[in-house]
Amino acid sequence: MEVAEDFIQRLRSVIGAGRQGLHEPTFNGNEKRYLEECIDSGYVSSVGEFVNSFEHKFADFVGASFCVALANGTTALQLALTVGGIKPGDEVLLPALSFVATASAVVHAGAVPHFVDVDADSWGIDPSALRRHLEAIAESRSGIFINKETGRRIRGLVPMHTLGHPSRVDQLVEIAEEFDLLLVEDAAESLGSYWGKTHTGLFGSMGVFSFNGNKTMTTGGGGALVTADPELASRAKHLSTTARIAHQWEFDHDEVGFNFRMPNVNAALGVAQLEQTQGFIAKHRTLFNLYQEAFSGTALGKLKSEREGTLSNYWLQAFELSPGEAHFRDEIMRACIGQDVQVRPLWKPLNGLAPYLSYPSAPTPVTEDLYARVICLPSSPAIVKGM
């Protein structure tokens, strides 16, 4: 049997017939009820009980001390870098393998993205390669680490947990301490993913999440910043609400602020979704098992599975073609999309995109290899019936 046809048959044994999106949200809870309550309350904008409630419930869900609800994951990362002290012209290390928002948020914070490679196992930043790279290019001048090649300060590190699989944050935390880097986790994709017993997003100074429509849970558009540091949380909230100084009537502002808060109407949706999130994550895991079974025995490659010591939320299922089979990637994707089954590759390596070509980068052979071999599969929780 032809390779693509075999691939689709195995896929179809899980997803059934007909159109299938990549990741679509499920609304089977209190969404409509809370939206109605929100309208009835008269508070739909940046102040309201659903925002407060969402922040508390989300902090509880991930085990964070503080949560600040924001407009989306991109603005959350920009804000985290800003309140974390990243200054214009500072370099921020991030994986070349990520959605583009990780890099654009760094630019919007006024900083310089500096791309590093991932490892073939975690799909997150490779700690060994990162250390070698830093030892080669970084020079300590009075305790400040400077990139010898650019003369700029290296100040931040943004690990991302690819498709929900936790990166090697334990080792990345050590490197961040050694090189005095602000660590902000891009946990946009990893709600419900743990390294050991700790939720992703809780290893650095701050972690950021996304609640875009394609994520494990959605607020329409939305994001959050979590931290254990009350001052960072308070400053993030202040800056995201125009940096206005509290006063009964005066409009005074002590910093150049942003309009980055999550509106109450989006938070209402979020509270309803959060009530179902454990269920969504359970379905993601079930779906992994179903795909695992469907693709057993193929010589074409394997499903991406969680590493030992981690718990993945399996947000997006991914099939990794064996190195010798990478040339089938586009043929398979074309065949799937031709049948209205949405699949996609990983993101094009960020250091190869036109607007980021001029920024510094370590060699990224693993990123490029994974990009050439991985196919992301339909992952909506609704594919799994009757739980």
Place this chain on the structure above:
Amino acid sequence: MEVAEDFIQRLRSVIGAGRQGLHEPTFNGNEKRYLEECIDSGYVSSVGEFVNSFEHKFADFVGASFCVALANGTTALQLALTVGGIKPGDEVLLPALSFVATASAVVHAGAVPHFVDVDADSWGIDPSALRRHLEAIAESRSGIFINKETGRRIRGLVPMHTLGHPSRVDQLVEIAEEFDLLLVEDAAESLGSYWGKTHTGLFGSMGVFSFNGNKTMTTGGGGALVTADPELASRAKHLSTTARIAHQWEFDHDEVGFNFRMPNVNAALGVAQLEQTQGFIAKHRTLFNLYQEAFSGTALGKLKSEREGTLSNYWLQAFELSPGEAHFRDEIMRACIGQDVQVRPLWKPLNGLAPYLSYPSAPTPVTEDLYARVICLPSSPAIVKGM
């Protein structure tokens, strides 16, 4: 009778007894129905029918060729300046009398806010004072206007229509042409306001609107950019959605983009609100008439009324204390707020706020005078019953 007591009695004759907010939204239309439809559609995020519908209906409402729905007015202004070609370090002229977001959007676009004064009649940028200022500080070097004092290019002009009262855009357009300035109108407060027969926001290259909870109509959080130029509209939409190049699977991006789109769930609310907006504006006008009557005969000052040749949406009613009575401002505000009646002054002049002190500014005596004398009154459409 004591001055503050007399003021409150006149206010109370319009707003009745009890608590009264400054400007609260009204939800008496299809809000719940459209939110339900939005949930049922499965599309709550940056793609969906309500976003498309809102953009078309909003463009029709104001008479614009194109509308791009965005996260809020601040990001809309930042984006407009960016797609309009404002470059890092360019100076952008704006009124010292505005909500702080006008200035912070300029900074977020990488530009330098340069404050100018308003006139006592329109409360928007004073064209005569602007021209005098430009003639004094601007120097044409090969057709490019440079601020002689800072050496930077003067490139943008952002009039704002204060509290919904149209500024002298006719004259500002002429000055913008003469000095080769990008004109972007901050129409955040002026939905339903016209200069002549043209809606505010349509005089410059682009206009931006806000749908925050306190505005004439609300999407929770939201904003829009309108323009007659298909290329500007297309680029604004592209940049606001991560600048992704259309492709059936590839994630490629040709610029450093933003995540600034309005989510579909907010647009659903917006479509419902837009259906009622003519009614809200009618109530604003009725409220002006009621206040006008209530404050007739007082020697304390006068209601702010629309200028000849303009139509104001009367978004926020304002009482202007006579020059000799300005010292009563705080006493009156304290008395009102003490009775849970929300009033406020105009915004502190932007060129006097700590984060903007270092930016260039023309003298702004009129801004400072208005700030000292104006009290904004409760303006919710719901104050006007039974229409």
